[in-house]
Structure formats: structure tokens, C-alpha cells
Amino acid sequence: MLDTKRVTQFEEYVIQSMDEQCAPGLTVAIAKGNKVIYTKAFGYRSKEREITATTETIFGIASITKTITGIAVAQLVEQGLLSFSDPVIKYLPDFRLPGGGGEDVTIHHFLTHTSSMPPLPALGISIRGNTVPDKLVPDKKEITEPAKEQKEEPPVNTYSELIDYIASHECDLLGKTGEYFSYSNDAYALLGAIVMKVSGLTYSEYVRENIFKPLKMTRSFLNFEEMREHNDVTDLYWKNEDDEMQVSTHWQVAPPYLACGWVKTCATDLIRVFQMLANGGEYKGVRLLKHESVKKNIAMNHNVSLYDSYGHGLRVKPNYHGVTLVEHGGALKGVSSNGGFVPEKGLSAVVLCNLSAVPVAKVWLAAINLGLGLPIDTPKVVYETSEWAQVDRDRFTGPYKSGEGAEFDIVIEEGELWIKYKKDHCVIKRLNDITGLFVLKGQEMEIRFNLDDTGKSWGVGIGVRIIPRA
Structure with missing residues (x-):
């Protein structure tokens, strides 16, 4: 049981964080082992209609989807259908890095964002080409509206078009394959294509059958049409260039990018993913991954910062008051999310918010601190700075x-x-x-x-x- 006084302190922290960002709605779930020990919804899923959020309100999770993709790939490795060391071209023979080459890029490089690809425009092009624009006041640019000076863009609506775009895009690579870590939505998008090629199922079908169903995640979707059949779905909020709040019901769409950021779910569903990982691959008697596979996914491969590293779809910080923090965040229009776990304690937590650019990682850490018995506002890192020469x-x-x-x-x-x-x-x-x-x-x-x-x-x-x- 959580201490009532500390729960009150946590909830005050959440409300203060929401007030600072003007966040309409946010949900939290915390679990220990197989038991959910705390859930609460704050604020609204639709502020204009005065509809409050619930712990079953469906939010976007954006790049936490990468954690799910990491699980899917690890399952296929366990089945002997692929290997982390397999070259990408074994499954996607037309894949080439910008400027040519790429034969040495492996699935491991895609999972760890070390393929040498810099940030590319392809995701933005795909979103602009597939998302219903929102009607705003005159002279206000919508997030899916191309810039006036922008030239005609090639379509990025399929895996094949994404592969073609990457191969033909003119840019310098960051270095040799495996040399640098730089986050790549494009790499994770193509992992979805590899999952499809190997399993014989679409990425959506594979995740539904092998992750959502075993975990009984009945309010989790990649298919928009399926999601629209359910009630209790959040509106989407973001701030324009003048810091004015905007609201929409038009979710961003980018068909080849499902595996990098397109899962929609609720806090009480998503927490099960991290409970499973925190339990070493098992949830309530159902094993999705071997314990060794979970260890592989949270292995510290490449530094992200001075204090943490990236595994396979998960960010890892050791030595946090004697334990390890494993997490991933996400951001899209109307989406700020963070979820993760502490393997040594079997502790997991998720935070979902319906406003873009909210630092929900702080709220997630506060939830973990609540579960660990630490002061709620304990920071992840205390920096010591000096002056430059x-x-x-x-x-x-x-x-x-x-x-x-x-x-x-x-x-x-x-x-x-x-x-x-x-x-x-x-x-x-x-x-x-x-x-x-x-x-x-x-x-x-x-x-x-x-x-x-x-x-x-x-x-x-x-x-x-x-x-x-x-």
C-alpha cells in the first residue's frame, strides 16, 4: 500500500505540473509486480465539452510504441525467425543509406538508433500527406500544413516509398555504422516492415495478436477505425507559434511509421506492458519474452547522455539511488507520454497527457519516487556546471x-x-x-x-x- 500522505504530495505535484503547462488532461498508473497499486485521471479529455478524463481514456503514446516494437523483434528472435545481427537488406533488399551503402546496417543498429542516418524529413512529409488539416483562425499555420517555400514533396505513404526516400535523400551520414547514437524514426518505421516480412502479418496484426491480446489490452489500437468504435477517446491539444492553445480531433497519420509511434491506448492497458517487462517477460502467468530477452532489450548499448544509455526501444539509467530506471517517452500532436519500470523492484509506471510538449518524464519520475519511497521531487540527475574556456x-x-x-x-x-x-x-x-x-x-x-x-x-x-x- 502507498502512504496516503505521500499520495497526496504526489497528486499535488501532478496538479502543479499540469497548471504550469496548462495541460487539459493526464492519467497515471503505477504497479508493483502484477498488481496495479495506483491509478488516477486528472483534468479533461475534452475541456471544451467539459468531459473529464478517466483511467480508461485513450491517449496517443507516440514513441513508447518503439518499446512495443522492441518486444516484437525480440519475440521473433526467440522464435529463430531473425537475429539481431542480421543485415537489414536480408529482409529489405532495396534498403540503402543516403548516398549509397548500408549493407553493414543490422537490425541491432536500427533498434539502437546507430545506423548513421541523421534526422530526416520523411516523417514530416508522411504526416503532411496523410493527416486531415485542422481549420484554424486566418494566418495561423497548422502543424500539417507545408511551408510556403517548400518544394513539391515525394510521397512517403508506404514502406517502399520510405525506402526510396531514404536512398535518394541528399545528406551526409553522421559517421560509420554503429559509431554514433542519433534517434531515428525512420529506422523504427522499417523495423515494422521487417516484422511484417518475417511474421507474415501486418505490423498492426502482429502486435494485436502477440502483445495486446496476451496482455488483455482491450483498449489498445494501431488501426484508427477500430479506435473510433470506442468511446472515451481524448481530444488533442497543442500550442501554436504564439503559444495559443489549439484543439483537434484529427490524429496525425503516417502509414509507414506505425512501428515508431502510432499506438493509441489507455493508462490501465499500457501499464501491463511495463509490468511484463518489470517481471522479466511474464504477466500473470503469461510469458511474452524470456528473461534473457528482457535483459537484452535493456542492455546499455550507446550513451544518450552523460548518465544514461539506450537499449532496444528503451532508455536505461543505472545507479539511481541503488536501482535502475528503464523508460521511454513519446511526443506527437496532442501527445506527451512516458512509461517505464525499475527491474530490481518490479515497479512500473506510465503517464499519458493530451497536450504536446509537456515534460511528463518529470511526472513519471515522481510516480517512480512515490513507489520507491523517495521524496516525490527527487531529480534524476543533479548537475554541477562551470564556465567555459x-x-x-x-x-x-x-x-x-x-x-x-x-x-x-x-x-x-x-x-x-x-x-x-x-x-x-x-x-x-x-x-x-x-x-x-x-x-x-x-x-x-x-x-x-x-x-x-x-x-x-x-x-x-x-x-x-x-x-x-x-
Whole structure:
């Protein structure tokens, strides 16, 4: 049982976090072993219609879908139908990296975001080509509306078109295969194609039959038509360029990207995925994975930050007050999500929110802290910063831009190193010779400078992506 006083502190923390972000609705579930020990819905699934959220309200989970894809691939490995070391071209013979090559890219590289592909525009193109635009007030740009200066875009509506787009896209690779970690929605999208090729089922069918059904996840979907047959589905909220709240019922659609971010579910369903993983692959007598496969999925393969690494569809931080934090987050229009577990304690938690760009990872950590008996606001990391030497700062300055739309400048002003986005300007403090820290909208963000042979930065790692110098 959770202590009543600490539960009250947690709920006050959640409400304060929602108020700070103006988040309409949020749901939480916490479990210990096979038992759910806490569930609660906060706020609204439709604020305009004054319909409150419930713990069965269906939200998007965006990139937590990658955890589910990691499970699917691990199941197929257990069945002997593929191997993590298999080259991607064994199953997708037309796959090529931008500029050619890619024969050495394996399924493991896709799972660990180490294929060498930089962030590409393909996902945005697929969303724009398949999502119903929302009607906004005049002169306000909708998230699915292409920029006026944008040239005609090739379609990215199928796996084949995505493979063609990657092969023909003009960009520099980040390095050798396996050398750098940089988050790739495109890689996970193609893992869905591999699941289909190997299993003989569509990705949606495979996940439904081999993950949702065994876990009795009856309110979990990849098919929009199936989801629309159910009630208690959230509206979608996001803020426009002027920080004005927008609402929609038009979910983003990108057909070849199901495996990277398109599961819709509720907190009481999703918690079962992480209960299963926390229990070493078993949920209430039903085994989905061998314990060794779970260990493989949470193995620390490549550093994401100074303090955590990435496995197969899961992010791993060791040494958190004597335990390991395993988690994944997600973000799309009207989606902010985080879920994960503590393997040593059999503790799991999920947080789902219907507003974009909400730092729900903090709420998830607060839920884990509640379960661990730690102070609710215990941070994941306590950073110690210092000042940059002039010679270090000069190596980093310049413009940076990614294919997914991230764009900023690193500059020196008033004796400080700054990162300047279109609207947000943040001071970067030093953590070590090539890593800094800045605070954006209340979130601490590491920034890692990748240096060329001359000692100058050719790209920076922010969050989970490497953004190349423009």
C-alpha cells in the first residue's frame, strides 16, 4: 500500500505540473509486480465539452510504441525467425543509406538508433500527406500544413516509398555504422516492415495478436477505425507559434511509421506492458519474452547522455539511488507520454497527457519516487556546471539544422555561450570539455558537441538527436 500522505504530495505535484503547462488532461498508473497499486485521471479529455478524463481514456503514446516494437523483434528472435545481427537488406533488399551503402546496417543498429542516418524529413512529409488539416483562425499555420517555400514533396505513404526516400535523400551520414547514437524514426518505421516480412502479418496484426491480446489490452489500437468504435477517446491539444492553445480531433497519420509511434491506448492497458517487462517477460502467468530477452532489450548499448544509455526501444539509467530506471517517452500532436519500470523492484509506471510538449518524464519520475519511497521531487540527475574556456566556446559557434526541422545558432554574447532558437535563447553552462547544459522551458537539456579532426564542432547532440552544422 502507498502512504496516503505521500499520495497526496504526489497528486499535488501532478496538479502543479499540469497548471504550469496548462495541460487539459493526464492519467497515471503505477504497479508493483502484477498488481496495479495506483491509478488516477486528472483534468479533461475534452475541456471544451467539459468531459473529464478517466483511467480508461485513450491517449496517443507516440514513441513508447518503439518499446512495443522492441518486444516484437525480440519475440521473433526467440522464435529463430531473425537475429539481431542480421543485415537489414536480408529482409529489405532495396534498403540503402543516403548516398549509397548500408549493407553493414543490422537490425541491432536500427533498434539502437546507430545506423548513421541523421534526422530526416520523411516523417514530416508522411504526416503532411496523410493527416486531415485542422481549420484554424486566418494566418495561423497548422502543424500539417507545408511551408510556403517548400518544394513539391515525394510521397512517403508506404514502406517502399520510405525506402526510396531514404536512398535518394541528399545528406551526409553522421559517421560509420554503429559509431554514433542519433534517434531515428525512420529506422523504427522499417523495423515494422521487417516484422511484417518475417511474421507474415501486418505490423498492426502482429502486435494485436502477440502483445495486446496476451496482455488483455482491450483498449489498445494501431488501426484508427477500430479506435473510433470506442468511446472515451481524448481530444488533442497543442500550442501554436504564439503559444495559443489549439484543439483537434484529427490524429496525425503516417502509414509507414506505425512501428515508431502510432499506438493509441489507455493508462490501465499500457501499464501491463511495463509490468511484463518489470517481471522479466511474464504477466500473470503469461510469458511474452524470456528473461534473457528482457535483459537484452535493456542492455546499455550507446550513451544518450552523460548518465544514461539506450537499449532496444528503451532508455536505461543505472545507479539511481541503488536501482535502475528503464523508460521511454513519446511526443506527437496532442501527445506527451512516458512509461517505464525499475527491474530490481518490479515497479512500473506510465503517464499519458493530451497536450504536446509537456515534460511528463518529470511526472513519471515522481510516480517512480512515490513507489520507491523517495521524496516525490527527487531529480534524476543533479548537475554541477562551470564556465567555459574561451578556446572551447569558439569551436562550437555557428548555425545548426536538422532534416526534422530543428534549427538554432550557437553564439557567444556578453561572455556567455548561448543556444538561440527562433524564440527561446538559453545560456549554455559547461559540464565537461564537450558537453554543456541549458534550461529550456523549465527542462534541463544536455548539449554534446561532436568535433572534427580540426577540433571544430560538426554537429551537436541535444536530447536524443544529433543536429548537424548547417
